[in-house]
Amino acid sequence: MKNKIGERLCRAVLAAAVSMTMFSANALAADVSVHASIDSTVLWMGEQSLIRLQLAQDKDAEVWLLPTFSETLVPGIEVLEVSRPDTSDLGNGRLQIDRRLLITSFDSGFFYIPPFKYLMGTDTLYTESLSIKILPMEVDTSNLIFDIKAIRKPSSSWLMILWDSIPLFVWILLAVLLVGGGIAFGIYKWWKERKLPETEPETLLPPHEKALLALSRLREEKLWQEGREKEYYTALIDILREYLYGRFGIQAMEMTSAQILEHLRADKAGHEHDRRIRAILEVADFVKFAKMRPLPEDNESVMHDAVAFVESTRPEPEQAPAQENVPVAGEIPTEESRQPDGEPQPKSSPEDDFEKYGPSNKNRL
16 A cells, blocks of 8 residues: 555656656747748749748857758758858847858759757757759750751961961061051151251351341441431441351451451451451440440441441452353354453442342342
């Protein structure tokens, strides 16, 4: 009797312990929830879809997802990407942790994905199981399948043969030479056709003609008639200084009157005519520095002396060798051929040459 009572008591204690254990496990599991879903259960081969894993737990709970994912979820289902855990606060000390798995498949058929495991202490939690169907790609049977194209013979064009036979650096060298030749030709053409600066006709005249022309223009300006004697004499002396430089090589533009006369005395061609130039320089110095106002006759005399000095110091023209004035058969004799030999030609005076290179003959330039 006592044994029966003891057995019943032990069974009651054992049943109570089991009940307490199951209650605590259910209570613990009630604090954590796991869930799994898939965006699309039917896919074409190569198409992608997302598996979403959701975990809700207390903030102080430690729950682990098992196992860690590799490249293959199940045979035939490939894992392309696993997202990082995305945690959000649900309030009341609760957290929600989301994970996403990007999957695809290149095999057609129906695939079963077992539940995902979560480990919490000594307990294991499971999500729902998933299934997915992969459809094969449709093949268009209306288009015939052709064999591989036959081998094509290489081109027999001489340009292609030349291109293949010559190394690349030779083509580069030829291109550089062609471009360089074009640039050189363009520069040569531009250099040949460029406009040269036009030379004024006066610069081509000999020194004495330039001086006579400048004196004639100075007379036309009538400076001393307007009371501008200083400008008149300054311009006249400058003309003579330029003439001395062109005719005798004397740097007269940088010399005083005394230095000019000294150089003329040293030059045999200028020493014979230094009287005129001395008189001109003396009057000009008085007008420019002593502010003397010469008489009109003096102004005209200075101009006459300047023209006479230029004419008297002009180089003699080269004499052509004397030839007998023998008329050629069929040629009409000219006045020069009729002139008797040895008769001197009439020589022009300074006034005639002044008029020759002066205002009356400007059109000769």
